[in-house]
Amino acid sequence: MSRLPASIEVAPKQAIESADLPGLLPAGTRVYITDIGTDPADVLTAAARRVHDLGYKPVPHFASRRLTTRAALEDRVKRATSEAGVTDVLVIGGGLDAPAGEFTSTMDVLNTGVFERHGITAMGVAGHPEGSPDFSEHTAIEALREKQAFARRSGIDVRIVTQFGFDADRFADWAEGLKNNGIDLPVHIGVAGPAKIPTLIKYAAMCGVGNSIQFLKKNAMSLTALAVGHSPEEIVSPLERRAARPQSPISHIHVFPFGGLKKSAEWLAERGSLDIKTSAYASA
Template sequence: MTGISASIEVAPTQALESSDLPGLFPQGTRVYITDIGNDATDALVAAARRIHDLGYRPVPHFASRRLTTRAALEERVRRTVSEAGVTDVLVIGGGLEKPAGEFGSTMDVLNTGFFETNSITHIGIAGHPEGNPDFSNAVAIEALRQKQDFGRRTGIDMRIVTQFGFDASKFIEWAEGLKAQGIDMPVHLGVAGPAKITTLIKFAAMCGVGNSISFLKKNALSLTALATSHSPEGMVGPIENHVATTPESAIAQIHVFPFGGLKKSTEWLVERGSWPAVVPSPANYASL
């Protein structure tokens, strides 16, 4: 069985320290490296380098409103490329009400020119199927158009990577509705990997995904159910079926948030056929 393909994300400390990472994912898998503003450039570059050396494709986050100066941004881009082989990044708003430095938006970061001059070939940007409390849907669509225009202007392949959620029909409707708005970038829909429902509610609250919390609680049959494990299939199954029956679908793959742990998410992806089973080789352990 072959399922819809997937990327996954890790924290910088996981990328640097986890003994599970060698041979855990299929070679070439996009592995996103989160940045919440607490890690120095040295740590983020080292995390990307280890992901690269293990045979995966590192995709470091650049959280625009958490960045400080143009000089610091340029250094981070240059070093991730030259020291860690990065060609693919995710540029997002960053979630802060007040910018920490010189950048107020994703477009401010993209328009520096640092990505194209440092040979970045692919960029992911944020999508919000459930809306964003910080701006209207009209503003969100206009921002996507600007980022799409940036890709056409620079020749960089752009894609939309969404926040996670649990309402498959809403996510599918949002992704397929973009074409009517003139947006034709491929969409990678965010999904939460296997985890306890209480864990998912905690992370949904931290990430500001309020509608997802309501959906989870509404679909938990009892208080006892809240302590059980959530299966992502209720989200991924309908997405996969839709893509299989919609040849021109905007949905290209899923992006997994492994709140229940990297190994558990990997086992689920292998079992469902999204990833082939991986047999670690001795070479995988050379980077430990």
């Protein structure tokens, strides 16, 4: 069975300071850089620059509702491209109840044209297979249609990157069902890397992934599970079987390294998802 190529994400401070990051991944692997709204542009640019200098493909997050002004957005994108070699980004809603500035949604940010002007050629947008407490499923599908239309008019290679979860069939059903709604963007499925179950429950609660919390709490009743922890193979292997189906939009996995960056990278290398010939930069 063919292995799905993988990307991974890091916090800005981790990108700048981690001694594990050099040589940990094949050259060209997509490394997403998170943005929770607390790091200044200097830090975010430095993080992307180190990821780039280490031979990886930096993918900085742009959390739309956490952005302040159009001028600040323009400056940040310009610096990312000119100082850190960024050509790929992830643009998400940002999850705030009230916007921090001018932008209320991802489309508000995309419609500025800033990414096209500064040479961004690839982009991830958010997918929610388990739904979101912030909007309805209908609203989510309409938003993806708008982002697909943006991809076609801008020429940017847009993909869907999902939240993480633990029900492989549910995630695959959601991805395969997009076609019925007129959406044919490639899908990168979010998965949690190897970690202890209490750690995953904490992050699932922080991210508002309700169904995943129930799944994890049920599994935490097992002493074996508490001792051994979560194995991503329980999710990834079924996803790879579904991805092998004709017309499946699933093309990658995106790893959230809650149990540690090195541990996740070692698991990916062992399973062959970080082979340099098929690493995450090779295709959308």
